Amino acid sequence: MRRNTREYDTELRVDGEIVVLDGVHYQGRTVLREGPDAFAPLERWAKGVAEVLGEPVTWRASLKGDLAARGTVQPGPGSQNLRAL
DSSP: OOTTEEEEEEEEEETTEEOEETTEESEEEEEEEOSTTTTHHHHHHHHHHHHHHTSOEEEEEEETTEEEEEEEEOOOTTOOOGGGO
16 A cells, blocks of 8 residues: 555445445445545545436445545436436
8 A cells, every 4th residue: 555545445325325336336445545635536436426326425434443534425417316217
């Protein structure tokens, strides 16, 4: 692992459930750079999935079993709810 990075257990959730699209579970481990924008990649990841699903997506990052950060992103206007199709 590079200097100034940390490895987090990460996941995306919708309505409290791990997102699964085409058999892919949106959880795993992610190496992020330390700093004020450390979790920006997770937020962008969640935003992209929210756009596809058309509903809010919550991202979470844990470090050694403790919640390090989380957030919820909304899909943009005009997004369709994939589950409603």
